[in-house]
Amino acid sequence: MVYEVSYELLGKIFVAALLIIAAVFAMGLSLAYIVFKKKKLIFPKFILFVLDSFHAMSKKAVSLLGGNEFMIEIVGIEIRNKLSKNKFAKTPYSERIIILPQCLRKLECPAKMSSVDGLKCIGCGQCKVAKIAKKAKELGYKDTIVVPGGGFIKRIIKKYKPEAILGVACPHEVHGGMAQLAKTGVVLQGIILKYGGCVETKVDLRELYGMMSLSSSPD
Numbered sequence: 001m002v003y004e005v006s007y008e009l010l011g012k013i014f015v016a017a018l019l020i021i022a023a024v025f026a027m028g029l030s031l032a033y034i035v036f037k038k039k040k041l042i043f044p045k046f047i048l049f050v051l052d053s054f055h056a057m058s059k060k061a062v063s064l065l066g067g068n069e070f071m072i073e074i075v076g077i078e079i080r081n082k083l084s085k086n087k088f089a090k091t092p093y094s095e096r097i098i099i100l101p102q103c104l105r106k107l108e109c110p111a112k113m114s115s116v117d118g119l120k121c122i123g124c125g126q127c128k129v130a131k132i133a134k135k136a137k138e139l140g141y142k143d144t145i146v147v148p149g150g151g152f153i154k155r156i157i158k159k160y161k162p163e164a165i166l167g168v169a170c171p172h173e174v175h176g177g178m179a180q181l182a183k184t185g186v187v188l189q190g191i192i193l194k195y196g197g198c199v200e201t202k203v204d205l206r207e208l209y210g211m212m213s214l215s216s217s218p219d
């Protein structure tokens with residue numbers, strides 16, 4: 001009899017736990033949708049917790065509901081950007097680096113790829129990489145690194161020891177990189193490519209320069 005009561009109780013606790021998880025998930029996803037549509041941040045840390053804890057489930061739910069395939073990543077990036085914006089602005093330019101994806105370059109790019117530093121742009125001017133690197137240099141950034149993928153990031157952090165990173169990539173890469181580095185203490189800002197597709201992609205220079213120039217103290 002004692003065991004029967006215990007099993008019944010366990011069953012109730014299990015069902016109650018499932019209902020609470022479902023409610024938390026539904027609330028997180030609803031708030032994420034508000035961020036996506038209205039750009040309003042309500043309980044941003046709660047949304048991040050839900051999206052990070054249930055990433056695959058969130059993607060599936062958005063897909064079943066016919067939403068934007070990158071909504072989860074876009075919302076995650078937007079929230080992380082807003083939460084870190086002030087810290088990024090306070091970080092001296094000299095302690096920041098920019099990480100660009102190699103897909104920004106032209107197919108005829110003459111630069112060589114290094115397994116340590118990524119693509120060594122020679123400034124031929126066929127794509128925007130040289131222009132962005134020049135702007136970063138003028139501002140006083142530590143460096144601009146062009147990488148073939150997210151696997152380079154840890155190596156770059158080890159080498160450059162930046163206090164802040166501004167990363168440009170597709171939604172999946174920016175979101176993954178920000179989530180991966182969230183606990184490292186490095187201040188992060190992310191920008192999504194304007195036109196993706198892995199070859200000769202584009203970034204919104206106005207948006208990028210605006211973010212690069214963020215500053216709340218004379219450098």
Ligand code: SF4
Pocket residue numbers: 104105106108109110111120121122123124125126127128129130
């Ligand atoms: S500007 Fe740099 S990255 Fe772009 S195509 Fe020329 S060498 Fe390659």
